[in-house]
Amino acid sequence: MTMNRRSLLGAAGLALGAPVVTVAQAAEVAQAPHKEALKAPPPPPVTKILAEFIHDSSYDGLPDNVRREGVRSFLNWVGVAIGGSHHETVDIAVSALQPFSGPPQASLFGRTERFDIMNAAFLNGVASHIFDFDDTHLKTIIHPAGPVASAILAHAEMKPVSGKDFLDALVVGIEVECRIGNVVYPNHYDAGWHITGTCGPFGAAAAVSKLMGLSVEQTIYALGLAASQPVGLRESFGSMTKSFNPGRAAANGLFAAILASKGFTSSEKMIEVRRGWAQTISTKQDWSQITEGLGTRYESALNTYKPFACGIVMHPAIDAAIQIRDGEHVKPEDIKSVDLKVHPLVLESTGKTAPKTGLEGKFSIYHAVAVAFVEGAGGEKQFSDRAVKDPRVLALRAKVNPVVTPGVDPAQVDMVVTLNDGRTIHRHIDHAIGSVEKPMTDAQLDAKFRDLADGILPAAQATRVLTLCRSLPDLKDAGEVARAGVQGA
Template identity: 75%
Template structure:
């Protein structure tokens, strides 16, 4: 998929000129065009949109996708609620929490809204099973929904207000992400955290009724709190990033509501956020088409609980396993033609934990052949240590291949009798082109909630998510999804 290409060839025209006869002289004598003036009012333009956009103006397709985003997010937050990562975080923060203002999905503890936003954000990202904006690999819901649901637990807001704020937060973070991607991501920033804080601030500020100037301040305070480095991938620190983005954004909006000031141009100024964290800045991505072009419509949902670049491989492996009825012990070799980003992000050859398995293309392919799935259970400590999986992952041979996009894989399986089976995946299940259905999202939710919520409660919470726009109190979703 072209929107997933992580490297862009720049300066082709300049290189052609440099190779032409007399190019050097032409370059020296020709008048270079004057540099584009620094953009003005990017932060303010975005702030004005966020405080003025109404739920009534949202296209029905956007409302629908936002509802699916919320349903998926609640499911993954419930699913991650009893992971060791959250146990550690709850134990660490509980002695320091303020008043018990908001609950946690799948757990009985209650925290102040700042810590609740952080913890639900962590929980929703633990399994790498959350939504993905493929243009930027941002996971949009984690920072935004975690912040505003914590706020809604303290101060009731209608489902329609909540849904509007969710869309506005997603638009803010993804547009800002678009403006600096891929350079910002390539240098090492975890863009879900660094851009997500803007989404959390915008959405929370909208529910608080900030003025335009206060929203400018909120976005500015968010800009001062970028969080998340890609070096953290494979550790508990990775899910810290969207959780902290949620609490940082909520923090920014709370301060701005009381008049805590910031620069008016914190996104676009010479020493502002975009120029500081990236060598690429395309401010048109932030300001053009507000209210007519929706990044929310490009959100996708993972059928597999791992990094998105491994999804084509898992999809291909499951197809071959199920359609060809191939037993894993008959596989002699699996050749994968992949994009460079696959090995860059998921090149761990011998993962030792479930978390590390989420960043191993070798494990992902092997477990898909052995278990015919790629859900949370397939990226557990148990699955990573399974002897059959360990043996098969040593037969996985990924090779970076020109012409293969990050959303694609070319897989050839060689069997012990010399026969080969081939699959080329252009658009894996869960992509924009091959989206998960509502029924598949609900099955995913039910699987994640199994053993955490009673079945009747799971159905109740899913029903509330589906009818979010009609709820008089959006915070009721969190109360229903927490344990007494």
């Protein structure tokens, strides 16, 4: 069958008699969305600015409150990594990767296997995030420690470093990671990216570059290589892949720094230019979030730690439910309905109405509120496969009614519980426990650590690891923490 000229043009989408579009005109149309960006002043050289900050940082230059929060971030991360070390997700990953691992250079918390540092960074990163119980930088919802600590602790086992140098690298990595996140949040996150996975490689690369003593130029290359390795989509939430993202971010950042240390080059403006990281994966870029107060104001001082093992936007509702349950002595069977006024992000991120697994329950506001009323807690046991199938939780879950309400902040919830006898109980939460405004105490963090280690490490061993974490700045060899945390140590 032959095609005449009219049919051919029609198949090509060209109408006869329509103006002919030249290559130059087509290029002009393609460039139209970028014209406004081209009119804007050029961005500052933030890749170089960050590299110089990383290179020049020192433990002695860190404010006391930043050092303290760095230690708390590390302790919390070690606890969740131990707690998650025997989750099915980690078992699968260990089994899959073990035949391909290089030399046994680094430890896995809570286990006996040893891996090469790239795989160890990945696996500890997965373990530390699988419970969704790790730290949170609330301005961006980044979980900062996972990618950074996983990478530098693996490296520190291969090439020992002091606790002070380790803590400096940890703080620097978290700072870089969170400031880059500030540049693009929330547009980047709203587009569907898992921001811990996309910003995590920068934090890991920065921290490892610091530990390795890379030059400014090498650190620029490391950041450029990290920019080429964003990982993670929000569609993965509720599955094993969510924890894959910070694990992969740790390995990617470590990979970037090691390559850069040997002179593997990158663009020197990989973060800021039009076809670079920030302008490619986000419609918003606020460069001042990197430059303002760099080295004097620390994002790591704003890190927070979860009392509840689930998505952070559900914490106000869990807090309110537990307060009503315990304070008003409300039993689940007495409840007719639970009405919540929430921010849109609550239903967008945690709107699973019928979770089938514990991982899915971590992203269900319905389950979170129901289990908080039934069990009076929101720890890992409340987000298990057992909990999401509990008949009492299932019955109450159907009575939870979240409504997106204008004016409600992501950190807030307004809850009204209607009882079967007609009474109503109201609770409004502005800031849940675990927030910057109501932080977990050291004692609460220690208790969380012990609870996570229970059943994995003997109590005496857990205490030793906790003590090592608390005394991190005084350690001659930071890798001692990793070795102390293996099963049977």
